[in-house]
Amino acid sequence: MSDGVMISLRNVSKSFGASAAPAVQDLSIDIRRGETVVLVGPSGCGKTTTMKMINRLVDPTSGAITVDGTDVMQQDPVELRRGIGYVIQSIGLMPHRTVAENVATVPQLLGWDDNKRRDRVRELAEMFELDEGLLERYPSELSGGQRQRVGVARALAVDPPIMLMDEPFGAVDPIVRERLQDQFLEVQRRLRKTIVFVTHDIDEAIKMADRIAILNRGGVLEQFAAPAEILTAPANRFVDQFVGGERGLKRLALIKVSDVAIEEGPVADADALPQEALRAMEKFDYDWCSVVEDGDLLGWVDADSLHGCRVVRDAGPRPFSAYVTYDSTLRQALDSIVTSRTQVAVVATEGQRYAGILSLERISREITS
Numbered sequence: 001m002s003d004g005v006m007i008s009l010r011n012v013s014k015s016f017g018a019s020a021a022p023a024v025q026d027l028s029i030d031i032r033r034g035e036t037v038v039l040v041g042p043s044g045c046g047k048t049t050t051m052k053m054i055n056r057l058v059d060p061t062s063g064a065i066t067v068d069g070t071d072v073m074q075q076d077p078v079e080l081r082r083g084i085g086y087v088i089q090s091i092g093l094m095p096h097r098t099v100a101e102n103v104a105t106v107p108q109l110l111g112w113d114d115n116k117r118r119d120r121v122r123e124l125a126e127m128f129e130l131d132e133g134l135l136e137r138y139p140s141e142l143s144g145g146q147r148q149r150v151g152v153a154r155a156l157a158v159d160p161p162i163m164l165m166d167e168p169f170g171a172v173d174p175i176v177r178e179r180l181q182d183q184f185l186e187v188q189r190r191l192r193k194t195i196v197f198v199t200h201d202i203d204e205a206i207k208m209a210d211r212i213a214i215l216n217r218g219g220v221l222e223q224f225a226a227p228a229e230i231l232t233a234p235a236n237r238f239v240d241q242f243v244g245g246e247r248g249l250k251r252l253a254l255i256k257v258s259d260v261a262i263e264e265g266p267v268a269d270a271d272a273l274p275q276e277a278l279r280a281m282e283k284f285d286y287d288w289c290s291v292v293e294d295g296d297l298l299g300w301v302d303a304d305s306l307h308g309c310r311v312v313r314d315a316g317p318r319p320f321s322a323y324v325t326y327d328s329t330l331r332q333a334l335d336s337i338v339t340s341r342t343q344v345a346v347v348a349t350e351g352q353r354y355a356g357i358l359s360l361e362r363i364s365r366e367i368t369s
Helices: 047-054 077-082 099-103 105-109 114-127 144-155 174-191 202-208 227-232 237-243 247-252 274-284 330-338 360-368
Strands: 005-014 024-032 036-040 062-067 084-088 162-166 194-199 211-216 220-225 267-269 288-293 296-302 344-349 353-359
Touching (some): 005 047, 024 194, 036 202, 047 062, 099 114, 202 227, 202 247, 211 227, 220 227, 220 237, 227 237, 247 330, 247 360, 267 274, 288 353, 296 344, 330 360
Parallel strands (some): 036 194, 084 162
Antiparallel strands (some): 005 024, 005 062
16 A cells, blocks of 8 residues: 555445445545545435445445554554544534533543643644633523534544544534535644535535535546546546536635736825826726735725825725735636726735736636636
C-alpha cells in the first residue's frame, strides 16, 4: 500500500440478509492521508453503510478494508472506534452529562487524568468558539449549532487521525449550517485529519471535499474525483443528472478571489478633490468610485453626490452593502454583485484594506472557461 493511503476499501460488498440486494457492491476506493473524501448519492446508495464498515459498526460481507495498513477485521472493534472520531446528524450527546463531560467521554475511557482532560476540553472549546460558560451546561440548554460543534469537538477529543462524519450539519438551518461548514473547513486546514464525510447534498460535497465519491443505488461507484473534475467532466449520464444544472455556477464555489486577476477599479482618497474622483470614474467608465483613507475602505460615492463638495469625504461615503476578501469564492463575489448598487464586487483584505474590484464580466469568463 502507498504510504499516502490512510483508508483502503478493496472489492467491498455488504448485503443484509441472503436474499436482499447488496447495499454496497464491489466498492474499491483509496483515501489519502489528510484528505476529505465525501460520499454522496441518492437514498439507498450505501453511503452510511460504507462509512460504518470503516469503523466496524457494520462488518463487510466480502472484500477488505484497511486503516493505516491494518485490516479492520483483525482489530478489536472497540479499540478501532476509540481511534476514529465519529460524528452523526443527531449528534448523540448524552443528555445527563455536561458539555465538558460529553467532550471528555473518550479521554475518560482511555484513563486520562483530570488535568489533562480539562486542558483538552478547554482547547477544543476555544477551537470551536464555545464560550467557557457553556461547558457546565447540559445539551438541552444549547442551540442546535452549539450542540453540533460540541459533537465535533467530542469526536476530536483524543486527536484521532481519522474522522467519520455522517451528515453532521444536516439538522441545522441553512445559515447555521454554512457557518459550521466554514468553521470546520478552517479547523481542517490546520489539523489535516483524514475525513470521510457523508451527505446527500451535492453543493455541500463540492464545498467540503478534496475528492467526491458519487455512489449509485447498491453502493456502485460512478465517479471518484476532485469536485472540479466532476463539474467539468462528469463520468456518465447518472453523474451529470445527479450534479444537476448550473454546473458553471457550482464551479464558482471552488474558485477563490485570490485565484483570479482583480481590477484596480475607480478609487479616490477621502481628502482628494472631487475632480480626482470624477477622473477615476471616467477612467473606468463608472458613475461611482470607492473612497479610501490611508488605504482603508470607507465606502463609495457617486458623481451627483460630489456637487458642491470641497473634498471627497464631504460627500458622505456610503458603506458597501457587501464586500469580499481574497479568501471568498467567486460564487460569493457573484452574490455580492447582484445585491450591490455598484454592480461590482469590491475586494478588501483583512482590516478593510481596499484591494480592487471584480466585475460580472470577469466572473462570467470563469463560468464559461
